[in-house]
Amino acid sequence: MDYGPVIDFHVHLPYRYKDPIAAADYLVKKLDEANVERAVVIAIEGGVESFKKRVNPKYVRNAVQEILDYVAHSPIRSIRTLIFEPDKGIDEHVQLLIEHRRRTEEVVKAVEKYPGRLYPVGSYNPDYGVDKVIERMRVYRDKLLGVKIYPTLHCISPSSSKLYKLYRFVEGINGLVIVHTGCDPGLWELPKMCRYARPKFVAEAAKKFPDIPFIIAHMGSYSAIMPGIYFREALQAYNVDNVWMDTSAVDPLFVERAVEEVGYDKILFGSDFPYLVGFTIEDSIRDILKLDISSDAKRAILHDNAERLLRMLGRL
Numbered sequence: 674m675d676y677g678p679v680i681d682f683h684v685h686l687p688y689r690y691k692d693p694i695a696a697a698d699y700l701v702k703k704l705d706e707a708n709v710e711r712a713v714v715i716a717i718e719g720g721v722e723s724f725k726k727r728v729n730p731k732y733v734r735n736a737v738q739e740i741l742d743y744v745a746h747s748p749i750r751s752i753r754t755l756i757f758e759p760d761k762g763i764d765e766h767v768q769l770l771i772e773h774r775r776r777t778e779e780v781v782k783a784v785e786k787y788p789g790r791l792y793p794v795g796s797y798n799p800d801y802g803v804d805k806v807i808e809r810m811r812v813y814r815d816k817l818l819g820v821k822i823y824p825t826l827h828c829i830s831p832s833s834s835k836l837y838k839l840y841r842f843v844e845g846i847n848g849l850v851i852v853h854t855g856c857d858p859g860l861w862e863l864p865k866m867c868r869y870a871r872p873k874f875v876a877e878a879a880k881k882f883p884d885i886p887f888i889i890a891h892m893g894s895y896s897a898i899m900p901g902i903y904f905r906e907a908l909q910a911y912n913v914d915n916v917w918m919d920t921s922a923v924d925p926l927f928v929e930r931a932v933e934e935v936g937y938d939k940i941l942f943g944s945d946f947p948y949l950v951g952f953t954i955e956d957s958i959r960d961i962l963k964l965d966i967s968s969d970a971k972r973a974i975l976h977d978n979a980e981r982l983l984r985m986l987g988r989l
């Protein structure tokens with residue numbers, strides 16, 4: 674099945690290329706192969722120091738205790754390690770945060786070669802705090818499309834008043850906010866660790882800042898243990914005018930259900946490249962094409978909604 678040009682609203686720089694420019698070149702090659710005309714490239718800053726300060730063996734024990742029935746027989750190796758060797762488990766997570774870190778500056782620099790094709794989104798970082806994050810982003814105010822909050826990695830609610838200043842900065846650049854929702858691999862699968870990554874908090878923030886588009890990444894459904902964990906809540910949050918959702922790493926059945934129940938005007942295609950291991954960007958596009966929804970809906974999700982949003986923000 675042939676398809677027209679696509680806009681991918683959720684990609685990252687491939688982590689196997691440490692050099693950001695080489696990573697961007699590889700990304701563009703993959704986008705070309707999948708007929709993606711534009712992509713939103715998102716930074717990842719987990720906040721290693723904040724994580725180390727908060728997460729100790731006792732904290733992990735308590736977090737695991739809450740869902741012992743689920744994880745006691747968990748096939749997820751990193752969770753098993755956490756139960757039996759918490760120190761080693763914590764260390765592995767710190768390594769993950771470091772390995773996958775892509776600072777805002779790196780992403781801006783990497784995409785410079787591809788203006789109008791790649792749009793950089795910066796990352797909040799709890800190690801710096803709001804003022805310092807804004808200071809770092811201000812340098813790129815003409816380039817950034819917006820900012821991403823990872824309530825799992827950042828251990829902060831997107832509706833926290835601590836973030837208001839950052840949202841006002843986003844307002845000032847006519848940008849958007851992307852919020853990771855659901856869980857995250859490893860330790861962040863535990864309810865205690867993903868408790869802030871709920872769509873209802875995105876809705877709260879969005880009501881407070883009606884001029885900023887807020888995007889619920891993963892439709893609240895990301896979880897290896899409980900897929901669809903906050904999916905119903907995402908559909909609820911979508912009722913707020915300035916709340917959008919992306920399809921990245923979402924099981925196609927949930928996307929189909931979302932279109933049936935709430936429509937598709939603010940649903941954006943996202944591949945989450947390169948984080949869906951074993952899937953190409955084209956695979957993710959085909960997942961949308963295979964859905965039992967109208968071809969108008971498919972075109973809107975794969976291209977037109979994103980184009981409208983970029984135009985709304987003066988980026989097209």
Ligand SMILES: [Zn+2]
Pocket residue numbers: 683685921945948
């Ligand atoms: Zn992602």
